[in-house]
Amino acid sequence: MIELWNWRTEGRVAASEIRLALADALDVPVLPLGGVDLARVPSGALLVDVWHRSGDFPTSVDCYGVPAELPEVGAVAAFARRLGRACLLPDDTLDAGRHLLVAADGTIRPVHHEVRDTEDGEILSEQRLCTVLSPRCRGWSPCQRSRWVPDSVIPALAAA
Template sequence: MTELWNWRIDGGAPVEVYPAMAEALGRVVMPLAVADPARLPAYAVVCDVWEAPGAYGTVVDCYGVPERLPELPAIAALARVLGRNCLMRDDTLDAGRHLLVAPDGTIRPVHFDVVETDDGEVLSDQRLCTEADPRCRGWSRCHRSRWAPDSVGPALAAA
C-alpha cells in the first residue's frame, strides 16, 4: 500500500462521502481520525474528508491505497455514486490543471485559478482546457499531458 490520492468533490458533506467511497471502491473506508493501524483490515482504505473554501470544496485524501486499485476508475465510480463532479490532479504538475470526472464517466481536462490560503488551496474560475484558450496552445504544459486540450474520454469503471 503506497498510493496517495487527493480528490475534490463539487459539494457533499463528509458524512455522505465516506459511505459513497466504500460503495465506489468496494472496500472498507476508515476515517483517518478513527483508523487504528494495528487493527486495520488489509483491504481497508483510510480517508480524510473535509470542507475547504472555493470551488470543489469537499476535499478527499486517501492514504495507503493498494497499488492494484486504479485511481481513475475509482474516482469515476465515486462521481457516479455521489452524482457529483469530482476532480483529480492531472499529469502536468500544473497546480491549476485537473481532470474533471463527471457522474456519467466523462473525463476532461480543466483549469482553475489557484490561491494558497491558510486553509489550503482555493480553486476558482473553472474553464475547459482547450485550444481556443491561448494559454493551452503550442508549448504549454497542457500538450505534455496524456489529456491534451479538448480531449474527452471515458473512465472504464463509470459505464
C-alpha cells in the first residue's frame, strides 16, 4: 500500500532544499511532483510537492508514493534534523488545529494552533502546547484519546 504524507516546515524553505533534506534523511531518490515522466520514476522514489502560504509553518510538503512500511514519525524526525527546522505533521485526533511538533533536534510533542481557512488553504497561528493545564485538553477531549496524550514528549533518539 502506498501512503501520502503532508507536513509543514518552520519558515519558508525552497523546494530544492526540501528535496535534498528528504533524500538525505530517507536515503531514497526524491523528485518534484510536477513535470516528471511517471514511466521514468526510479523504483522507491518519492514524488514531492512543495508550496508556500502565510502564517506559522508556511512551507507545505506533500510526499507521494511513500511505502507503507516506512514509519512517518521517524521519517519526519530525521527530516527535521537534516533540515535544521521544526516541522508539523497531523496527529491522530482528526482535530484540524492539533498537530505533532517535531523540533529541529527530532523531539516530538503535541501542539495546538488556531486554524483559519483562506483561498490559499489553511493558515496556522498562535501555537500552544497540548497540556493537561489547558481546559481544552483535559477530560473527554480528543487529546485524551490520542496516542499522543497531552504533555507527552518523545525524545529525539526514540523518534528516529
